[in-house]
Amino acid sequence: MRKIVMPGDLIAKNPRAAGYGTYVEKGKVYAKFLGLLDKTDTSVRVIPLKGRYIPSSGDVVIGIVREVTANGWIVDIYSPYQAFLPVLEYPENAMRNKKVNEVLDIGDAIIGKVLSIDPKMKVTLTMKDKVCKPVRVGRIVAINPARVPRVIGKKGSMIKMLKSELGIQIVVGQNGLIWINGDRRKVSIAEEAIYIIEEEAHTEGLTDRITEFIKKKKGELENAET
Amino acid sequence: MQKPKLIVDGKRLDGRGFEELRPIKIEAGVLKRADGSCYLEMGKNKIIAAVYGPREVHPRHLQDPSKAVIRYRYNMAPFSVEERKKPGPDRRSVEISKVSREALEPVIMKELFPRSGIDVFVEVLQADAGTRTACLNAASVALIDAGVAMRGMVTSVAVAKVEGNIVLDPMKEEDNYGEADVPIAFLIRNDRIESIALLQMDGRLTLEEMKKAMELAKKGAMQIYRLQREAIMKKYMKEETEEPEEENEQ
Known part of the structure; x- marks a missing residue:
């Protein structure tokens, strides 16, 4: 230890x-x-072990639109700093002939990427990346951002396991928000698993224990169906 | 009221020796919604501290583009003293908030979080002399619990002069009737006292007495420092030992 x-x-x-x-x-x-x-x-x-998310460029983050301006959106990324997503950083083909608030409105969730941070900690986001998209379906789970590396696992082992075992979509934001989409009951299992990972982040053999947990829960699910 | 005899047969009113602290209990992470928190008992003092941040500062004009702003609020509950204290900030609590904030400011790495703010709230639930020192100890544990970047730990203790004797960690009677009260806070890093973060004095001491007071305070602070560390360690150790139980439940 x-x-x-x-x-x-x-x-x-x-x-x-x-x-x-x-x-x-x-x-x-x-x-x-x-x-x-x-x-x-x-x-x-x-x-x-604890602490707020401090953005750094290149991070994938999940955020919520808090304000719409003429040239972009102000996005809450659950850090001490709010982020700005300029209209120019939104894929053009989705923008055509639409007003800014028709594309994203207050309360909408997005998966974005941190484009740059200036010395005054003004954070700029971009959506021009293949992982980036507005979130319209699924569930968002919030955890302590210090525990994010454990949810991803060594070289993504944990996240790969969750995805393949449950057959669902997961995107982990570096800011501690995690988007899960798929079958509702399986999403619930994943949510529970993520909370366990958060709780027990600093222990050994976590991936194995989580695998076991998910297999058990999946078994229960199948039994309930028959 | 007549002044009671404070020292009898070389012992203090509660049976302590001159160099003895009151019993201390510290617990970290007691509040769920705060980023960091701490409950502390120091004799009859009962203190709760909560830390929020780094987070956005409101109102905006208080923001500092080069570093984080720290706000420290010391407050006494109306029921914390025998005669009801009128709620709200008064001259005394505003002053204590200011000096305590200034004690913590050089320890926190403010420059890492420009434009943000760190809020420290300490509430005195029950007061029995030396609340500002107890509050600083609690705030320091809460700050570490919140994961705030710091240069070390702030540990604080008061020294008093009672009937000509220099005593550590005075309690209410000694504070009320003593000749001097000297709250001191230290920056402790890696088991070593690095510098003085706060020093106030109410009353008078000679140079010799001051030197002695400092020695006593240093010894007392080291003891508190260990308890502060222990409290934080315990919180994270507990999380680990609890796990097997949780698994059995499932």
Whole structure:
């Protein structure tokens, strides 16, 4: 099990090894926030246990339109910063002859991608990517953004397993919102599974336990049908 | 009212020695909706702290384009003291909020979250001297629980002069009738006291007394620091030990 570190804990003496979640002062590396220590010979980083989503460019995020303006939409991406989606970043063929609020209106959910962030933390989104689309069906589940890597799993193992076992669509936003679509009962199983992953994120052998859980739930579902 | 005898046979009114803290209980993560929270008891003090953020700042004009703004609200519940306290901010609580905020500000890495705000709320449910120090301890645990980036931990303790003796962590009678009350907060990093984050003084101390007070405070702060760490550790350890039980239920 990985060690839990708190802000200010000395975690390395080699400033070149300092990675995510650390800060260097007088040649020593300290932890920046509460998290799990991941230390190897060449690098040291802190995996956060909690905290808000801080956008970074290239992230796939799920957001909700909060405001419609003449040249785009203001999107809530569940971070300290609201994002802006300009009309120009919306695929042209879906835009033709429509007013801005006819394409997306207040309360609509979207899957978008972070295009850029300026030093003032003005976040710009884009929809010009094949994963991006407005969300009209399915369900959105919100989890602690620090647990997102565990829902995806090592090289996507967890998410692949969920998709193939249940035969549903899942898109995980880096901001902790997850879109699930498919058979309603299976979506419910996936939702439950995601909450378990969130709850038990820092334990070993999680993928195996979740696989088991899903098989069990699927079995129950089939029994109920017959 | 006549001043009671505060020190009898080298012991204090509650039987403590001069260098002893009151019993402390800390629990992290007690509020579900807050990003970070903490419940703390320090003797008869009962404090609850909640941290929200980093989040958007409203009203907008308070935003700082280069760093996060920190807002700290110290508040005493009307029932926290014997005679009902009139609710709402008053001169005292506004001042305590200000100095406590200034104690935390250099510790929080504000520059990582431009244009955002971090809100710290501390409520005194029951007061028994040294509430500002207890509140700072609770706020510090709540901030760490919220996952806010910080340089270290803020730990705070008061020292008082009672009948000519320097004593650690005064309680109500000692605070009311003592000659001096000195709340001190330290920035502790990696088990070491790095700097002083807050120092106030009510009353007078000689230089010698001040040196002694500082020594006592440092010792006391280290004890509290360990308890603060323990409280956070416990929260995350608990999550792990609970899991097997949950699985059995299913």
